[in-house]
Amino acid sequence: MEVSSTEALKQSIDGHTLAAVYLYTPMCGTCQVAGKMMDVVEKLPQSFHFVKANLNYLPEYAEEHSIESVPCLLLLKDSVEQERIYAFQSVPFIYETITKNA
Template structure:
C-alpha cells in the first residue's frame, strides 16, 4: 500500500479525520525515502489509520505554520489538533507504538 500524497492542505482535510499522520518530505531527501518505506510498513500494519504525505516544496507555508525544523517529519493529529512532531524516525516499531498510543488516547 502506498502512502497517499496531498498536493495541498486545507484545515478541513485534517479535521475530517479522527486521527491522522501527515508525513512531510522533500523529493531529494534520502532520509525521507527511507522514512516513507517505514511508513508503508505501518500502513500495511494499520490499514485503517490515515497516513498522508506532503511535499514541502509545494507547501512551504506549512514549514512556518507548524515550525518544521527538518525533514522528514511526521505530524500526528487528533481531532484536527497537532499532538506530536516526530523528526527522528527511529524504527518501524517506534513509529507503530507512537501511532497506536495516539489512537488509544482520548482528547
Template structure:
C-alpha cells in the same frame, strides 16, 4: 500513502479523528527510507489516515507548524497537532508511537 495538496490535507485533518501527515522533500535520502518505513506502518493501521506531501510546496505551512527538518511525521488528533516526529528510529518505534494515540 496518498500524496495530497495543502487543501486536501486541511480537509482530511478536519474530517478524520487521527491523521498522520508525512512531510518530505524528493531529494532527501533519509526521507525515502522514512517513507518506506511509514508504508509498513500504514498497513498496520488501516483505520488511521496517512498522507504525504512535499514540504517545498507549502512553505507557509512549514512555518506555521514550526517544521525544523525533514523527514517529519505530524500526528493530528481531532484536528489538533499532537506530535512531530523527526527521528524515524524503526518500524516498531513508529508503530508504538502512533498506537499511543488510539
C-alpha cells in the same frame, strides 16, 4: 494519500479524527528511507488516516506549524497536534508511537 497544496492537506486532515501527516522532500535521502517505513506502518492495524505531503509545495504550512526539518511525522487528533517525530528510528518505534496516540 498524497496531497500537494496546503488547502488539500487541511481538508484531508479535517475529515478524520486521527491523522498521521508525513512531510518529506523528494531529494532527501533520509526521507526516502522514512517513507518506506511509513508504507509498512500504514499497512499495519491502526486507526490513523495517513497523508503524505511534499514540503516543497507547502511553504505556508511549514512556517505555520514550525516544521524544522524533514522527514517529519505529525500525529493529529481532531486536527490538533499530539506528537511530532523527526527521528524515524524504526518501524516498531513509529508503530508504537502511533498506537499510543490513538
